[in-house]
Amino acid sequence: MSLDRKLARWESAGLIDGTTRARIRAFEQSERAPIALYALGVLGAATLALGILSVIAANWDGIPGTVKLAVDLLIGLGLAVATYIAVRRDAGWPAEVLITVFYGFTLASIALVGQVYQLTAEFRSVAPLATRILERLHGDDLVVHEGPLENGAGLTFYTGRQVYVVDGQRGDLHFGSRFPEAQGLFWGGEEFARLWQGRHRIFFVTDRPADESVLRLITPQTRHLIGHEGRRWLFTNRPE
Numbered sequence: 001m002s003l004d005r006k007l008a009r010w011e012s013a014g015l016i017d018g019t020t021r022a023r024i025r026a027f028e029q030s031e032r033a034p035i036a037l038y039a040l041g042v043l044g045a046a047t048l049a050l051g052i053l054s055v056i057a058a059n060w061d062g063i064p065g066t067v068k069l070a071v072d073l074l075i076g077l078g079l080a081v082a083t084y085i086a087v088r089r090d091a092g093w094p095a096e097v098l099i100t101v102f103y104g105f106t107l108a109s110i111a112l113v114g115q116v117y118q119l120t121a122e123f124r125s126v127a128p129l130a131t132r133i134l135e136r137l138h139g140d141d142l143v144v145h146e147g148p149l150e151n152g153a154g155l156t157f158y159t160g161r162q163v164y165v166v167d168g169q170r171g172d173l174h175f176g177s178r179f180p181e182a183q184g185l186f187w188g189g190e191e192f193a194r195l196w197q198g199r200h201r202i203f204f205v206t207d208r209p210a211d212e213s214v215l216r217l218i219t220p221q222t223r224h225l226i227g228h229e230g231r232r233w234l235f236t237n238r239p240e
Contacts, residue, residue: 068112076106083099134158147166147168203235
């Protein structure tokens with residue numbers, strides 16, 4: 001039933017008089033949401049967002065994950081502040097548009113964070129290098145990791161081998177490295193250089209550039225790069 005019909009019934013029933021009817025009608029008219037403006041506002045905001053997203057999508061792979069997250073955070077803060085101010089000022093339909101856009105942006109941000117960290121996890125994974133090791137691994141070969149093993153613990157899972165550690169007693173393994181059963185598993189730079197020239201084939205995984213790695217202690221001619229994935233390199237002491 002329309003507002004006018006209701007007001008007419010109330011007036012005829014003696015519940016309100018003509019003046020009250022006019023005041024109620026004026027109040028309800030002032031509170032009525034401008035549907036057309038609201039729809040146009042949402043449509044305009046969505047069109048603008050779609051244009052921006054199209055430009056970003058065209059260059060998506062070239063944008064670092066940290067930049068994506070930083071820009072997302074700045075836009076989110078801007079939208080949050082604008083929405084808060086509009087709501088506090090009772091801005092009407094502009095506030096409703098901002099709330100709708102902010103809700104949509106929040107959902108998109110959740111998806112972005114999930115994607116960035118999924119890609120980062122793939123970037124940090126040792127699985128690709130472990131696959132290269134398994135293709136070449138034989139009975140008495142050694143698998144060696146430079147630095148704290150928690151940064152590449154997947155090597156033990158993927159290769160099924162005991163992993164030796166160079167310069168990795170700092171960090172999570174510091175306490176355990178002092179146990180008797182850990183003897184021989186943690187190498188210093190000099191021991192690594194000596195074993196590199198020994199009879200065992202060594203597969204050496206590092207996330208450090210050669211000039212910052214224990215590789216600097218051995219001659220370049222005896223280190224052979226057989227893999228590079230993400231921020232890790234895989235070397236061996238035997239030519240392919």
